[in-house]
Amino acid sequence: MTRRARSTTQRSDTESSSERPARREPTPEEQREQLLMYAFRALGQRALSESELERRMLRRNEDGELVKSVLERVRELGYLSDLQVAQAEARRRGIGTGRVRQKLRQRGVDTLLIEEALAERDPDAEMEDARTLLDRRWPSFQRAAHPQKRAFDFLMRRGYSSGLIWPLLREKAAQQELDDLEAEE
Incomplete structure (x- = not known):
């Protein structure tokens, strides 16, 4: 028998002969502390809404009352809003x-x-954001068969309203016509 095989055999013999003590259940206070520490770690990674944090904590501990008390404590400390x-x-x-x-x-x-x-x-800032996005992506939209439709769809997916998008597209079309006229001259 090789040295490695003997040490493995010896280890498994000792492990099987000694029983591990049963893991004790944490006390309610320990559970509360563990859940509170988990909440702080979760909030340290990303700002969470109360609903998001509650769902995460319920996955860790099914005691709804305990979760509610931890949420209340985190809110009292100003970490959850x-x-x-x-x-x-x-x-x-x-x-x-x-x-x-x-x-x-x-x-x-x-x-x-x-x-x-x-x-x-600010509605003006939102309009300016949409204009910036449109200006940045316009060259790729122009390569499409229907550039205005592509631009409209893109801005709609970003959450801008059609009342904001159409004036921008009309403005872009007028600018394009001017650019085309200047290019011809």
Whole structure:
């Protein structure tokens, strides 16, 4: 028998002869501390809405009352605020109001908070964001059979309203006509 085979055999003999002590269940206070630490780690990675954090904690611990108490404690400490989540999402650039609203609904934020955060959005800044996106992507849209349709679809997927998109497309078409006339001269 080789040395390696002997050591493996010896290890398995000792492991089988010694029984491991049964793992004890954590006390309710230990469970609460573990869940609280998990909540802090989760919030340290990304700002979460109350609904998102609650779902994550319920996957770890099925005790709904314990989860509610931990949520309350995290909220008391100021680490959890759906309003802050909504405001941060509303400040994101490159996406329209429609997409912000949809994203916040998916994240479980209350409708009143969503509307409050969207009311703070500047319509002129949103128009400028859409214009910047359109200018940056316009050369690729022009290679398509229907450039305006491609541009419209792109901006709609980004959450911009048709009332905002059409004036931009008309502006882009007028600019294109001027550019074409200058090129002919």
